[in-house]
Amino acid sequence: MSKYYVNKFLFTVDRDPELLAQYKENPKQLVAKWEKEIGPRLAQGGNNEEITSVHSLTDDERKALVNHDYVALFEMGAHFFLNLTIMIALYDEEYVAKNGPLSFQREMAQKLSHWKGKDYPSVQL
């Protein structure tokens, strides 16, 4: 069930500007904080009383999240929209300034090019 938890990380961080800023600044710290404080809350409308205890990240998942490793996340079957959106939030601005519009998105495609013509890892849980 940890694929759910990876998606939950991407979903909850992408929609929160403060968490997103911390994820860019210090991903290791933010992932640790998320696992302690945010992941255990129900995904929507959760608080510190209503806790879910049944999910956790594997070591590989944690490592992929800490490293902003979108190739690994793609290969684990993280949802493509969440994976793309959060990485755009983290990197698009600096790539545009350096190499122009869509340069980050094209680099992402390039780094995933070994999947061309193959069945992608399923995003289905």
Added chain:
Amino acid sequence: MARLTAVLATTHHPFYLKATTAPPEERMPQADEWKAKVEAYRETLTAAEPDILLMVGSDHFHQFFYDNYPTFLIGKQSKYDATFYNEEREFGIPKYVLDGDEDFSGFMLQGLMDRGFDFSVSHELKIDHSIICPIITTRPDADLPVVPIYTNIFAPPLPSPKRFYDLGRAIREIIDAYPTDKKVAAVGSGHLSLELGGPRQFHETGPDPEFDRNAIKWLSEGDIETILEQVTMESMTQSGNATHGFLDLILMLGIAGPEKAAYVDNLDLFHTMEMYMTWYPEGDPR
């Protein structure tokens, strides 16, 4: 009974507003052509003089998530907030507050249940870009009440293409049965071939231009038989990992019925084929 004066099926490209309002030095070369095509398309809705918009779209993990993702959902509210923080951030889409039509939403919900479509209903639905993009392109004043219908094209397993078409047929029956003298237009958005977060994303064309050409032909001819023969979950995946947005265009054909479209246009844009299609169930008012 309500009059269904137009059915619009279109792709939704979240960067339309940003691309066409950028300062001249930052404008992409196709911005003017894109704007002209969208404005021509807008006229097809304006000509139908709608009083209410029935909108079809899909939440992109903005409000709904894997903890509880509805297969089919209708909003039943007098007003709807629209545009999430991360859509403003990524696409530059502004926030809106749209009027709703609770009575029509309630009639639609009951009618769907009566026809075997057990919908979820939300009284706190916030609209995302799948509905706001077509508002921006086809009704930028955002001055009409909406009835929003959401489908799952996003978190598999998804309902079948036939189920989407049948849902469209049911929605049509319910619109036709709604006791009002108001004019309804149905406006739905989805995708042709599309890749997001994968190796075929953001190339010069969409990931499967042949599918795009065929899909436009099938839809514009009202050829649901060929669509149901040719389009499967697997075939859509082969055409691009986010191609399943085509299911909402099949739904719109279901609302229109197996008829030829009155207006068909497209734009081969960077990384997607944009499509603009309109049916006039009562005849072309233009």
